[in-house]
Amino acid sequence: MTMQDRATASAFRGRSGSASLARLVVFSALIGACVLDADDRCSEHQELYDDKRCVCAAGHVFTPTGCVACGEHEVASPAGCVCAAGFVRAAGEATCSEPPADAGGLCGSDAGCGG
Numbered sequence: 001m002t003m004q005d006r007a008t009a010s011a012f013r014g015r016s017g018s019a020s021l022a023r024l025v026v027f028s029a030l031i032g033a034c035v036l037d038a039d040d041r042c043s044e045h046q047e048l049y050d051d052k053r054c055v056c057a058a059g060h061v062f063t064p065t066g067c068v069a070c071g072e073h074e075v076a077s078p079a080g081c082v083c084a085a086g087f088v089r090a091a092g093e094a095t096c097s098e099p100p101a102d103a104g105g106l107c108g109s110d111a112g113c114g115g
Contacts, residue, residue, distance in 0.1 A: 043067070046060075046066075083096035
């Protein structure tokens with residue numbers, strides 16, 4: 001084997017070793033990224049259901065950005081957060097509150113009923 005052949009073979013082994021090292025580093029990083037914590041498999045505000053899937057925790061509803069907590073006097077429902085029994089929402093995004101004491105009562109006159 002000539003000196004040039006030895007240099008070429010050595011250079012080839014060097015590149016092969018570098019490529020192997022690079023593959024090892026990438027593979028190690030991928031393994032580290034796939035570690036599963038068996039005690040904490042769900043995201044924030046979620047809990048494990050039937051040991052198979054994550055669902056929103058009690059008092060939380062699913063949104064496109066994840067599970068969010070319902071507000072004061074609200075309960076979770078399939079339609080989202082709704083007012084708890086005995087509370088009403090005055091407008092679409094308003095907070096749930098107790099209705100006025102005279103709400104739902106009989107009107108003494110048309111003027112008293114807003115008419």
